[in-house]
Every structure is written in structure tokens, then in C-alpha cells.
Amino acid sequence: MDFLTPVYLLAALLIGTTLQSSSPPILNEATIFSVGFLVIALSLYKKKINKIVKRVSSARLPTACGSFVVYCYKSMSDGLEHVAIVKGEIGKGKNVLVRVHSECLTGDIFGSARCDCGNQLELAMKLIEEAGRGVVVYLRGHEGRGIGLGHKLRAYNLQDNGRDTVQANEDLGLPVDSRDYGIGAQILKDLGVKTMKLMTNNPIKCIKLKGYGLEVSERVPIVTPITKDNKRYLETKEAKMGHLYSLGTQNAIY
Ligand SMILES: [Zn+2]
Structure with a gap:
């Protein structure tokens, strides 16, 4: 789809031009908005149709949770290495139990x-x-919903001073959630997944993955213990980001 590249570059050039004080009068706000939308749409389209990751290697991976096969995928845009762990045969790729997990060093490690x-x-x-079949895609570069580890720790300090997880990102002038799932979708497709039972409490993740051509046949809630340390975090994600939890007593351990 090389013909898209000149359009993309032209749109980016127009946006850059309008941000300068000598902006041509023809480029009004509506034009800027339209061009901006075009850039985003083309960017997503290119991620959907262009291959942006390549499979590098794989190996057997026994773990405390069971035995898997681990695959390493490398992003061709930034060189980041992502991981997928697979259990069982994917076969025709229907109704595969899938977790698309965003890297969280502090939580995961x-x-x-x-x-x-x-x-x-x-x-x-x-x-x-337990199911005997499924995939976990582990996406690097998603730390702090995309703001990076350093900023995430700054956001933690703001949260300790009373801000919630959304307000803290906003106070830092950073996106509340900038995660993109294009690479995750391509990894799943490479593994042969076509429809999936997606383990997530985040309905927006289902929508974003569908946008890359994958079908979510079912959303599987993945609710873990609620504690005094994560209760406000979870409540904020439920109230402000549409996450679905049952914040009932069955999960409370405090
Ligand atoms: Zn985390």
C-alpha cells in the first residue's frame, strides 16, 4: 500500500505547517481536524494491513502455572520484543481463550x-x-497504559497525594490510555487465532481488537482480589474508563 505513504506524509506536513504562526489562511480548524483524523485513520489502516511484527523464535516454557510454548515477536517499527505464550493446539483458531496483557513491570515482576x-x-x-488451550500475548511498551515506567512512578506519587489514576496522568499532561493493540492483533493472527474468548475487564480492549479484524466471541471477566491498596485504582477504572468488575465482597480480602 505504498500509495498511502505520500498521502500520509502530506497530511503530516499540513499539520506541521498549521502549527506554525505563518499558517496559510486556507488551513482553518476544520481542515486541521480533518487532516488529523485522516492521519490517525491511515495510521490505523496501515497497522491493520501491513505486517509490523515478525516471529523471531520459540521455545518450550514450563512454568508454575503449567507448560506453554513461548514465542518472541519483534516489532519492525521500534525493535521492541513482544511475547506470546501458547497452550495446546490453536487448530482452526475458533473460540481461543486469550489474554492480551499490557506490560506492568511493578505488578508482573x-x-x-x-x-x-x-x-x-x-x-x-x-x-x-485448565482449559488446555489458549494464548497470552504480552505487550511491551504498554507500561502505565502507555506513558512509560518513569511517568507511571510519577503518577503513583500524585495518587499518594489524593489524585486518582486518571487525574494523575492528566496532571502530568499525558494520555489516560494510549495503548494500541495492532501488534497484539498481528501476533494473534500469526498464531492462527481467528475468534477468541477474551479475558479482560475492559470492553474497550474488545472494540480495539475487533478494529484490527479479530472477532471476540465472548468476554471473559478476569477479576482478582481487591485490596486496600488497589481498591481506589479499580473503582476509578470502573467509574471513568468503563471497566467491569463486581466490586463485591466475594473478591474482597481486606
Ligand atoms: Zn499494573
């Missing part, structure tokens, strides 16, 4: 109680092991 990431990852692996 150190077991931080500030969020539910580590517990969700472990639960997803256990559910796949």
Missing part, C-alpha cells in the same frame, strides 16, 4: 499491590492451563 496486573496475568495463565 514485583507483585505490586497498587494494581491488579500481576494477579490477572497469573489467573489468565491458570485458566488457560
Whole structure:
């Protein structure tokens, strides 16, 4: 789709031009908005149709949750290495139990109680092991819903001073959620997944993955223990970001 490249570059050039004080009068706000929308749409379209990851290697991976095969995928745009762990035969790719997990070093590696990431990852692996078939896609570069580890820790300090997880990102002048799932979708397609039972509490993730041509046959809630340390975080994601939890007593351990 090389013909898209000149259009994309022209649109980017127009936006750059309008941001300068000598903007041509013909480029009014409506034009800027339209061109901006075009850039975003083309960017998403290119991610949908162009291959942006390549499979690098794979190996057997015994874990505390069960035995999997781990695949390494490398992004061709930024060189980041992403991971997929697979259980069983994907076969025709129908109704595969899938977790698309955003990297959270503090939660996944150190077991931080500030969020539910580590517990969700472990639960997803256990559910796949029980089912005998499924995939966890582990996406790098999604730290702090896309703001990066350094900014995430700054946001933690703001949260300790009373801001919630959404307000903290906004106070830092950063997006509340800038995660893109184009790479995740391409990894799933490469593994042969066509329709999936997606383990997530985030309905927007279902919509975003559908936008890349994957079908979500079912959303599987993945609710993990609610504690005094993550309760406000989870409540904020439910109230402001549309996440679905049952914040009832059955999950409370405090
Ligand atoms: Zn986390």
C-alpha cells in the first residue's frame, strides 16, 4: 500500500505547517481536524494491513502455572520484543481463550499491590492451563497504559497525594490510555487465532481488537482480589474508563 505513504506524509506536513504562526489562511480548524483524523485513520489502516511484527523464535516454557510454548515477536517499527505464550493446539483458531496483557513491570515482576496486573496475568495463565488451550500475548511498551515506567512512578506519587489514576496522568499532561493493540492483533493472527474468548475487564480492549479484524466471541471477566491498596485504582477504572468488575465482597480480602 505504498500509495498511502505520500498521502500520509502530506497530511503530516499540513499539520506541521498549521502549527506554525505563518499558517496559510486556507488551513482553518476544520481542515486541521480533518487532516488529523485522516492521519490517525491511515495510521490505523496501515497497522491493520501491513505486517509490523515478525516471529523471531520459540521455545518450550514450563512454568508454575503449567507448560506453554513461548514465542518472541519483534516489532519492525521500534525493535521492541513482544511475547506470546501458547497452550495446546490453536487448530482452526475458533473460540481461543486469550489474554492480551499490557506490560506492568511493578505488578508482573514485583507483585505490586497498587494494581491488579500481576494477579490477572497469573489467573489468565491458570485458566488457560485448565482449559488446555489458549494464548497470552504480552505487550511491551504498554507500561502505565502507555506513558512509560518513569511517568507511571510519577503518577503513583500524585495518587499518594489524593489524585486518582486518571487525574494523575492528566496532571502530568499525558494520555489516560494510549495503548494500541495492532501488534497484539498481528501476533494473534500469526498464531492462527481467528475468534477468541477474551479475558479482560475492559470492553474497550474488545472494540480495539475487533478494529484490527479479530472477532471476540465472548468476554471473559478476569477479576482478582481487591485490596486496600488497589481498591481506589479499580473503582476509578470502573467509574471513568468503563471497566467491569463486581466490586463485591466475594473478591474482597481486606
Ligand atoms: Zn499494573
